[in-house]
Amino acid sequence: MLEPVKLANFFIVFFSAASVILFGASYALLFAWSRVKSRPRLMMLAYAAYAGLFISVITLAFAANLFHNGFWTFIVSLMLIGYLAAPHAIWHLCVGTHADEHGDAQLKAPI
Amino acid sequence: MSQTQALWWASESFWRKTAIWVTAGSFVVLIFLTFDTVKQITAGSKRVPAYANALNHRIDYVFDAKRNFQVPVIGPEEPLFGKMLTETEAEALVSHGKLTTQAKNCMDCHTLLGNGAYFAPDLTKSWLDPAWGSKETREQTMVEFLMNPTDKLHNASGRRMPNLKITEAEARATVAFLKWMSSIDTNGFPSNFKPIDQADAAPAPVAEPAAPAAAPAADAAPAQQ
Amino acid sequence: MAAIGISTATMNGGQKLAMKYFTVAIALFGAQVLFGLLAGLQYLYPDFLYGILDFSINRMLHINAMVVWLLFGFIGSVYWMLEEEAGVPVVGIGLANLIFWIFTLAVVVVVLVFLLVQVGPGEQKSIWLITEGREYIEAPRWADIGIVVCVLAFFYNVSATFAKGKFTNIGGVLVMDLVALAGIYLAGMYYTPNISMDQHWWWWVIHLWVEATWEVLVGCLMAYGLIKTMGVRRKIVETWLYIEVALMFGSGILGLGHHYFWIGTPEYWFTIGGFFSALEPIPLVAMVVHAVFDAGHHKLKSTNNPALAWIIAQAFGNFFGAGVWGFMHTLPQINLYTHGTQWTASHGHLAFFGAYATMVIAFLYIALQKWRGDVYMSSNLVGAWKWKWAIFLLHAGMITMVMALLISGYEQSQIERAIEGSTWMGYFTAQEHRWFMQGMFWRQIGGWIFAAGFVLLAWDLLTIGKRETRPALQVQAE
Numbered sequence: 118m119l120e121p122v123k124l125a126n127f128f129i130v131f132f133s134a135a136s137v138i139l140f141g142a143s144y145a146l147l148f149a150w151s152r153v154k155s156r157p158r159l160m161m162l163a164y165a166a167y168a169g170l171f172i173s174v175i176t177l178a179f180a181a182n183l184f185h186n187g188f189w190t191f192i193v194s195l196m197l198i199g200y201l202a203a204p205h206a207i208w209h210l211c212v213g214t215h216a217d218e219h220g221d222a223q224l225k226a227p228i
Numbered sequence: 229m230s231q232t233q234a235l236w237w238a239s240e241s242f243w244r245k246t247a248i249w250v251t252a253g254s255f256v257v258l259i260f261l262t263f264d265t266v267k268q269i270t271a272g273s274k275r276v277p278a279y280a281n282a283l284n285h286r287i288d289y290v291f292d293a294k295r296n297f298q299v300p301v302i303g304p305e306e307p308l309f310g311k312m313l314t315e316t317e318a319e320a321l322v323s324h325g326k327l328t329t330q331a332k333n334c335m336d337c338h339t340l341l342g343n344g345a346y347f348a349p350d351l352t353k354s355w356l357d358p359a360w361g362s363k364e365t366r367e368q369t370m371v372e373f374l375m376n377p378t379d380k381l382h383n384a385s386g387r388r389m390p391n392l393k394i395t396e397a398e399a400r401a402t403v404a405f406l407k408w409m410s411s412i413d414t415n416g417f418p419s420n421f422k423p424i425d426q427a428d429a430a431p432a433p434v435a436e437p438a439a440p441a442a443a444p445a446a447d448a449a450p451a452q453q
Numbered sequence: 454m455a456a457i458g459i460s461t462a463t464m465n466g467g468q469k470l471a472m473k474y475f476t477v478a479i480a481l482f483g484a485q486v487l488f489g490l491l492a493g494l495q496y497l498y499p500d501f502l503y504g505i506l507d508f509s510i511n512r513m514l515h516i517n518a519m520v521v522w523l524l525f526g527f528i529g530s531v532y533w534m535l536e537e538e539a540g541v542p543v544v545g546i547g548l549a550n551l552i553f554w555i556f557t558l559a560v561v562v563v564v565l566v567f568l569l570v571q572v573g574p575g576e577q578k579s580i581w582l583i584t585e586g587r588e589y590i591e592a593p594r595w596a597d598i599g600i601v602v603c604v605l606a607f608f609y610n611v612s613a614t615f616a617k618g619k620f621t622n623i624g625g626v627l628v629m630d631l632v633a634l635a636g637i638y639l640a641g642m643y644y645t646p647n648i649s650m651d652q653h654w655w656w657w658v659i660h661l662w663v664e665a666t667w668e669v670l671v672g673c674l675m676a677y678g679l680i681k682t683m684g685v686r687r688k689i690v691e692t693w694l695y696i697e698v699a700l701m702f703g704s705g706i707l708g709l710g711h712h713y714f715w716i717g718t719p720e721y722w723f724t725i726g727g728f729f730s731a732l733e734p735i736p737l738v739a740m741v742v743h744a745v746f747d748a749g750h751h752k753l754k755s756t757n758n759p760a761l762a763w764i765i766a767q768a769f770g771n772f773f774g775a776g777v778w779g780f781m782h783t784l785p786q787i788n789l790y791t792h793g794t795q796w797t798a799s800h801g802h803l804a805f806f807g808a809y810a811t812m813v814i815a816f817l818y819i820a821l822q823k824w825r826g827d828v829y830m831s832s833n834l835v836g837a838w839k840w841k842w843a844i845f846l847l848h849a850g851m852i853t854m855v856m857a858l859l860i861s862g863y864e865q866s867q868i869e870r871a872i873e874g875s876t877w878m879g880y881f882t883a884q885e886h887r888w889f890m891q892g893m894f895w896r897q898i899g900g901w902i903f904a905a906g907f908v909l910l911a912w913d914l915l916t917i918g919k920r921e922t923r924p925a926l927q928v929q930a931e
């Protein structure tokens with residue numbers, strides 16, 4: 118059920134795995150920043166970062182032979198959907214938890 | 229103050245409960261898995277053989293096409309130091325060896341099962357290492373090496389194992405521990421390992437031990453570029 | 454919500470005790486650096502101290518000094534905040550002081566035995582008196598029991614104080630976490646001849662400490678720190694503490710699976726390890742979004758610049774060390790080749806330094822500010838170059854070391870693990886490779902830079918605020 122990485126792909130695996138996390142964080146950062154400052158144009162950049170994440174996950178999946186098996190394919194789709202949704206969910210939480218502090222928060226946050 | 233204040237999913241009490249349930253839930257799952265895992269890794273199970281079973285037989289490490297990695301195989305009778313042991317004797321011997329590895333702190337230079345320090349070779353399959361020469365002299369060579377490793381240089385880096393004041397009894401017990409450890413099913417770690425030639429001298433037209441070692445190189449592992 | 458940062462010239466009893474723990478912590482940090490340098494040198498000059506202080510001894514002292522100084526730092530930090538959180542003086546402060554001396558004495562005895570006795574015969578008594586020989590928890594069994602007693606006494610002090618005063622949410626999480634932290638340690642205190650079983654329980658201690666209970670402990674300290682240094686409202690901080698606990702424990706407890714691939718444990722751990730590795734970035738994303746959200750709503754006016762700088766360093770260190778470095782080698786498809794190589798060492802260094810050393814140092818600065826009589830520590834602080842250069846050198850050294858180890862580990866995973874198949878000769882083929890040797894050389898350079906940073910840090914901690922006459926800036930909860 119496990120198909121170990123080929124020697125030629127070691128570097129790709131390390132690099133794409135690191136990119137997944139780095140793009141994930143950039144996406145979250147730009148996403149939150151765009152909302153905080155009400156700058157829709159930053160949102161474009163945020164989704165560009167997500168596109169980078171998407172490509173990294175797919176690259177990782179090929180290099181680590183994740184598509185050879187149903188379970189690991191499921192993990193790949195989980196990452197793609199989960200990482201897309203996470204900043205949205207966390208943002209809602211931020212707005213919700215800070216509601217009594219910043220009465221104006223939800224004005225800035227298109228829910 | 230806004231009216232959104234009372235959002236239940238953003239309230240402290242909701243998250244307190246969630247934290248408790250998530251933690252408790254994860255822990256309960258872990259406990260269930262632990263019961264099963266402990267059963268599967270108790271000596272005498274399929275993955276972790278009984279001490280006597282391992283010490284009294286030849287251990288090999290061959291490629292299993294179905295599982296797609298090398299697995300230890302318990303072969304014909306080949307008692308350690310030429311002496312068949314009962315399970316009690318075997319466990320006592322392995323235990324003495326294990327205590328020696330702890331008292332001398334082998335794991336702060338070596339890795340066992342891949343855990344420990346990175347200053348010296350991994351010992352998971354040390355029993356099967358081709359560097360011991362021939363299978364006939366292996367046991368004695370290992371004992372002598374452990375008791376006095378300082379004057380032998382086997383590598384160009386100049387790194388040597390120090391003399392840890394290991395007695396002969398401790399060395400023999402440690403060899404038993406190493407032999408038994410090599411029989412543990414580690415899901416194919418280390419991969420692509422090339423074991424020492426253990427084939428019987430005369431009648432061996434069937435399977436050369438080199439073949440199973442080469443198999444992973446061709447199939448799964450990346451050995452050839 | 455009370456105004457925070459009120460200057461009380463004298464410290465409370467818990468805070469005086471905390472200063473003692475902090476002092477020992479810094480001394481042990483120094484010992485860690487020293488023995489790390491010696492161990493690193495032995496890669497370059499194998500005959501250096503050979504037969505006198507062998508690699509195993511230096512390494513054991515290096516990592517044990519780390520565990521103990523971080524624990525001392527945590528205990529000190531908890532005592533620091535305890536009275537302010539609970540609103541009453543520490544219950545049983547006499548006992549707490551006694552325990553401090555017993556704990557410190559035990560540490561000294563263990564270090565002396567490690568240095569002077571080093572190894573014993575292969576018998577139970579060696580495990581009881583000299584060393585248990587299991588990475589990170591090498592302390593002999595008598596010391597284990599002593600540690601549990603000390604932690605139980607500590608637990609009594611903390612829970613009794615909260616119980617007598619008020620049990621804040623931070624206090625509640627902290628107390629539960631301490632129970633788990635001490636309980637898990639018991640899993641490391643038993644002997645078995647079965648190495649698979651041994652390593653199975655050993656990971657309970659190591660993984661469930663660093664990726665679950667320590668993370669939550671740091672979360673509690675961070676929550677307190679945010680209220681103190683930035684005046685964030687308690688209700689919000691505490692809700693977020695619970696969110697973090699849910700995410701950390703939810704991904705961390707079963708994340709244990711990523712250590713059960715190759716030690717004899719069943720194949721289903723591949724699945725569990727893989728699944729929870731995929732969840733692992735979620736808490737990090739949560740922190741990023743929340744930090745940006747907060748920064749957008751609060752004016753960042755800090756009363757304590759060095760502490761704030763180290764807290765920011767903690768956020769980045771945790772992200773890179775645990776997040777990026779962890780994810781790079783956590784899938785079994787690649788961990789088969791990185792397992793037990795310098796790759797692991799690279800991750801271990803960045804994660805421990807980035808997530809935990811930084812946090813303790815931040816707390817030291819919070820404590821020192823008050824110790825100096827609530828002195829000014831914001832911009833244009835007199836002698837600020839010292840803390841700035843210390844933080845720079847420590848990070849430059851750490852990053853150099855970690856990148857060097859990464860290159861060595863990359864080479865090792867290919868040549869030793871994949872091509873040569875991890876035999877004795879295969880191991881040395883990889884060790885003698887040019888890339889590997891250069892990695893070891895640069896790690897040592899990084900080590901010297903780090904050591905210089907440490908010296909500067911120690912000097913700064915001794916002197917910061919000494920010539921400062923201005924009072925600390927005040928921050929109020931909004």
Ligand code: HEM
Binds near residue numbers: 791
């Ligand atoms: C602050 C948090 C963390 C710290 C302090 C930490 C520290 C360490 C240390 C010291 C080791 C080496 C243990 C040994 O000596 O054998 C290790 C191993 C490992 N860590 Fe972490 N870690 C952290 C978080 C993570 C995370 C979040 C992940 C994964 C996503 C991760 C993945 C791993 C893996 C897979 C290994 C095993 C390496 C091997 O096979 O040799 N760690 N960690």
Ligand code: HEM
Binds near residue numbers: 347492801
């Ligand atoms: C002067 C700086 C340092 C030097 C030269 C150094 C050197 C070393 C060496 C040579 C090892 C043994 C690795 C092996 O087995 O091959 C080691 C292990 C380790 N060090 Fe350091 N170190 C330094 C600083 C630190 C710091 C600041 C931390 C954390 C706060 C740290 C945490 C660790 C850990 C966790 C291990 C065990 C890694 C593992 O088993 O994977 N070190 N260090």
Ligand SMILES: [Fe+2]
Binds near residue numbers: 660664708709711712
């Ligand atoms: Fe872990």
